[in-house]
Amino acid sequence: xxxxxKSSYIIGAVFCLLISCGPKEYPAVGxxxxxxxxxxxxxxxxxIGDIQETGHQIELDNGRIVLTKVQIPLYERRVSANLHLTxxxxxxxxxxxxxxxxxxxxxxxxxIEIKKGLRKFPASAAIKEDFVGVLPAKGYTxxxxxxxxxxxxxxxxxxxxxVQATKNRKPAYIAKWEDQVDWDQxxxxxxxxxxxxxxxxxxxxxxxxxxxxxxxxxxxxxxxxLANDVRPQTVAIPLLNTIAYTGPQQAFDYLSRQPLTFDFxxxxxxxxAQIKYLITGHGGHSGGDEFVKNPNQIFVxxxxxxxxxxxxxxxxxxRRFNPGSGVWMEAVDSAQWLDWKKMEYVNGDIQExxxxxxxxxxxxxxxxxxxxxxxxxxxxxxxxHQLKIALPxxxxxxxxxxxxxxxxxxxxxxxxQ
Numbered sequence: 001x002x003x004x005x006k007s008s009y010i011i012g013a014v015f016c017l018l019i020s021c022g023p024k025e026y027p028a029v030g031x032x033x034x035x036x037x038x039x040x041x042x043x044x045x046x047x048i049g050d051i052q053e054t055g056h057q058i059e060l061d062n063g064r065i066v067l068t069k070v071q072i073p074l075y076e077r078r079v080s081a082n083l084h085l086t087x088x089x090x091x092x093x094x095x096x097x098x099x100x101x102x103x104x105x106x107x108x109x110x111x112i113e114i115k116k117g118l119r120k121f122p123a124s125a126a127i128k129e130d131f132v133g134v135l136p137a138k139g140y141t142x143x144x145x146x147x148x149x150x151x152x153x154x155x156x157x158x159x160x161x162x163v164q165a166t167k168n169r170k171p172a173y174i175a176k177w178e179d180q181v182d183w184d185q186x187x188x189x190x191x192x193x194x195x196x197x198x199x200x201x202x203x204x205x206x207x208x209x210x211x212x213x214x215x216x217x218x219x220x221x222x223x224x225x226l227a228n229d230v231r232p233q234t235v236a237i238p239l240l241n242t243i244a245y246t247g248p249q250q251a252f253d254y255l256s257r258q259p260l261t262f263d264f265x266x267x268x269x270x271x272x273a274q275i276k277y278l279i280t281g282h283g284g285h286s287g288g289d290e291f292v293k294n295p296n297q298i299f300v301x302x303x304x305x306x307x308x309x310x311x312x313x314x315x316x317x318x319r320r321f322n323p324g325s326g327v328w329m330e331a332v333d334s335a336q337w338l339d340w341k342k343m344e345y346v347n348g349d350i351q352e353x354x355x356x357x358x359x360x361x362x363x364x365x366x367x368x369x370x371x372x373x374x375x376x377x378x379x380x381x382x383x384x385h386q387l388k389i390a391l392p393x394x395x396x397x398x399x400x401x402x403x404x405x406x407x408x409x410x411x412x413x414x415x416x417q
Contacts, residue, residue, distance in 0.1 A: 023228035024228060024230070025227035025228050026076035026077050026227055026228070026229075026230060027076065027227075028077065028223060028227070029073050029074070029075050029076075029077070029223055030223060031220070031221060031222050031223055032073055032219075032220075032221040033218060033219075033220055033221075034070050034218060034219040034220075034221075035218050036068055036070065036201055036217040036218055036219065037066065037068065037203065037215055037216055037217045038216050039214045039215075039216055040066050040203070040214065040215050040216070041063070041090060041212055041213070041214060042063065042064065042065075042066055042203060042204075042205045042207065042212050042213050042214075042215055043062075043063045043064070043090070043092075043207060043209065043210055043211065043212025043213070044062050044063060044064055044207055044208045044209060044210060044212065045062055045063045045210050045212075046062050048062050048063040049062065050062070050115050051112070051115045051116060056068050056069045056070075058112060058200075060111060060112070060115050060202075060246060061115075061245075061246050061247070063212070064204060064205060064206070064207060065111070065202055065203070065204045065245060065246065066202060066203050066215075067111075067112070067200045067201065067202040068200070068201055068202075069105055069198055069199070069200050069201075070198070070199060070201060070219075071197075071198050072191065072194045072195055072196065072197055072198075072199055073195070073196070073221070074195050074196030075195060075221075075223060075231055076230065076231060077223050077224045077226075077227070077229050077230065077231055078223075078224040078229045078230065078231045078232070079188065079191065079221050079222060079223050079224065079231060080186070080188045080221070080222045081186070081187045081188045081190075081191050081219060081220065081221045081222075082184055082185070082186055082187065082219070082220045082222075083100060083146050083147055083184070083185045083187050083217065083218075083219050084182065084183070084184050084217065084218050084219075084220065085100060085147060085149065085182070085183045085184075085185075085203075085215060085216070085217045086180055086181070086182050086183075086215065086216040086217070087149070087151060087155070087180060087181050087183075087213055087214070087215050088155060088156030088157065088179070088180045088181075088213065088214045089151070089152075089154045089155055089156050089157035089158065089211075089213055089214075089324070090156075090157060090211045090212050090213050090214050091157050091209060091210075091211025091212070092151070092154070092157075092207050092209045092211050092212050092213055093153060093154040093157075093158065093324040094151075094153060094154075094324075095150055095151055095152060095153055095322075095357070095366035095367075096150070096151045096205050096206045096207050096213075097148075097150060097151075097205070097206045097243075097280070097282065097406060098148070098149040098150065098151055098203070098204065098205045098206070099145055099147070099148055099149070099203070099204045099243055099245075099406075100145070100146045100147040100149075100185075100201065100202070100203050100217065101143035101144060101145045101146060101201070101202050101204070101241075101243075101245075102143065102144050102146060102190075102194065102199045102200060102201045102202070103141070103143050103144065103199065103200055104193075104194060104197050104198070104199055104200075105197070105198035105199055105200055106197070106198070107139070107140065107141065108139035108140065109121070109122065109137075109139050109140040110140075110200070111143070111202075111245060111246055112200070114246065115246065121133040121140070121248075121249075122137035122138065122139070122140050123137075124137040124138070125137035125140055125142070127254055127260065127262075128254070130250070130254070131242065131249070131250065131252055131254055132248055132249055133241075133249055134240050134241065134242055134252070135239075135240055135262055136238060136239070136240075136264070136265075141238045142238050142240060142241035142408070143202070143238075143241055143243075143245065144190060144193070144236070144238045144241075144408075144410060145241060145243070145278060145408040145410075146185065146187050146190060146201070147183065147185040147187075147369060148278050148280065148364075148369065148370035148406070148408075149183055149368070149369045149370065150280070150364045150365065150366055150367065150368055150369075150370070151181075151205065151213060151366070151367070152181055152318065152321035152322045152325075152357065152366045152367030153321075153322040153323065153324035153325040153326075153356070153357055153366055154166070154322070154323050154324025154325075155177070155178055155179070155180060155181050155321045155322070155323065155324075155367065156178075156179050156180050156214070157211075157324075158177075158323040158324040159176075159177035159178065159179055159323050160177075161177070163323075166323040166324055169323065169325075169327050169353070169355075170323070171319060171353060174319060174320045175320075176320070177320060177321075177323040178320050178321050181321050181367050183369040184369075185369060185371075187219070189234070189236055189276070189412045190236045190410070191221075191236070192234045192235060192236050193235065193236040193237070201217075201219075202245075203215055203217065204243070204245050232414050233414060233415040234412060234413065234414050234415070235267070235268075235270065235411070235412065235413060235415065236410055236411070236412050237264075237266075237267075237410060237411040237412075238408075238409075238410045239264050239275065239387060239409040239410055239411055240260075240262070240387075240407065240408065240409055241407075241408040242254075242404075242405065242406060242407045242408070243406050243408065251397050251402060251403075251404035252404050252405055252406070252407070253394065253395070253396050253397040253403055253404050253405075255389065255390070255391040255394040255405060256391075256394040256395050256396040256397075256403065257396070259297075259388055259389060259390035259391075260388070260389045260390075261386065261387070261388040261389075262386070262387060263384050263385065263386050263387075264384070264385055264386075264387055264411070265383070265384055265385075266380055266381070266382050266383060266384075266385060266411070267382065268382050268415055268416070269379070269380070269381055269382050269415070269416035270379065270380040270411075270413030270414065270415065270416060271379050271413060271414045271415075271416050272376075272378070272379070272413055272414055273377040273378065273379065273380035273411065273412070273413035274374050274375060274376055274377060274411070274412050274413065275298070275300070275305075275374075275375040275377065275387070275409055275410070275411055275412075276372035276373070276374060276375075276409065276410050276411075276412060277298065277306070277372060277373045277374075277375055277407075277409045278370055278372050278373075278406075278407065278408045278409065279296065279310050279363055279373070279405060279406070279407045280310070280362060280363045280364045280370055280405070280406045281294060281310065281361070281362025281363065281403075281405055282362070282402070282403065282404050282405070282406065283395065283397075283401055283402055283403035283404065285400070285401050287395075288395065288401055288402075288403050289362060289394060289395055289403040289404065289405060290361055290362055291359065291360075291361060291362070292362070292393065292395075293309050293311055293362075293393075294309065294310070294362065294391050294392075294393040294394060295307065295308070295309045295391070295392065295393070296308055296309065296310060296389070296390070296391055297388075297389075297390040297391075297392075298375055298387070298388070298389055299386075299387070299388035299389075299390075300375075300377060300385060300386070300387055300388075301385055301386055302386070302388075305375050305376075305377065306373065306375045308373065310362055310363030310373075311360065311361075311362060311363060312360060312361055312362075312363055312364055312365050312368065313360040314365065315357060315358050315359060315360055315361060315365035315366065315368075316355075316357075316358040317365075318357060318365045318366060318367040318368060319355060319357060319358060321357075321366070321367035322355060322357035322366055322367060325355040325356045325357035325358075325366070326355065326356045327353045327354065327355045327356075328353070328354055329351045329352070329353060329354070330351065330352060330354045333349070333350045334347060334348065334349050334350065335347070335348065335350050377413075379416070380411075380413060387409075389407070391405065
């Protein structure tokens with residue numbers, strides 16, 4: 001038996017050499033560079049109107065949203081994808097929320113169709129009728145967010161020391177104001193849903209000035225060199241998006257009333273499933289959701305999967321991107337020093353410039369990109385599941401206090417074999 005086994009092995013090995021046995025090889029598509037926007041103005045200009053189309057580019061909501069249509073290649077080999085965004089102020093001095101997002105061009109109900117008056121957000125995609133377009137519904141999925149960013153105070157437009165509005169505001173530890181801000185985001189996990197499809201990719205900035213911002217954006221897709229490095233069979237499923245991209249959507253303060261609970265559908269058994277969770281708090285007054293720590297509790301099928309407080313306390317490190325930030329003097333310490341005229345030691349307060357952009361905030365800083373939080377679920381069975389989000393200290397929106405939370409989440413996982 002031993003001799004027969006060795007002979008069979010040798011014969012089999014020779015046969016495999018003759019017919020090229022081995023791992024399956026997959027054809028190369030090649031790297032892809034998608035230029036999305038080049039110094040595109042994102043602004044609020046009533047003359048643009050609700051919708052303006054120029055070729056593959058579309059502007060919505062008076063220019064606060066710009067969209068372009070691109071084709072995503074179908075890859076069989078493993079890939080990695082990066083979104084790069086460059087931003088300069090074109091005259092808007094303030095810190096504003098921003099989002100890069102996408103949706104399939106063949107989706108029945110989308111922002112373009114809604115703006116044309118041809119479609120409405122499905123009733124089942126709303127939360128308590130007040131917050132429309134937040135959840136998936138038949139023929140509709142919320143926009144898949146690719147990047148969340150926060151504009152700094154006036155980078156570029158106000159970065160010259162000769163600009164009177166920002167003259168003499170630069171701290172000694174900053175060599176110069178930056179001319180622009182650049183962000184990168186790994187979007188590899190979101191590509192499977194749109195492989196081989198045409199998609200609209202958009203940029204939204206919550207600006208209310210005609211000057212607005214200049215943005216450039218591109219996507220770089222890198223393909224594996226090895227012919228047998230197969231791309232895993234994964235999914236990326238949008239779960240919700242509370243960003244009020246366009247009317248009749250509105251600022252999401254629902255969590256100040258009660259937790260948000262909804263069902264979501266998993267199309268097949270998943271391995272190593274994760275929810276990617278993006279959240280930022282807003283409300284610019286001193287006690288608002290922007291400046292108050294608020295614990296987040298995330299439950300899946302009734303089980304607490306994440307309990308954390310979204311918070312950034314490193315905002316002073318972005319000071320070089322914020323020439324237009326308001327500043328004031330504040331006594332930060334007391335000290336003793338030698339008065340050479342009196343030839344004696346004196347005591348006094350040390351004052352320091354404090355900038356609005358330095359303050360800690362709810363998971364963001366002016367000039368920062370916001371990374372998703374990973375919620376590991378393990379293996380997830382096909383069928384219906386429940387997601388619950390609770391922010392117990394959230395505050396309502398009022399005429400004077402614009403409290404709200406920008407939340408988007410999506411499910412990723414590998415199809416079980």
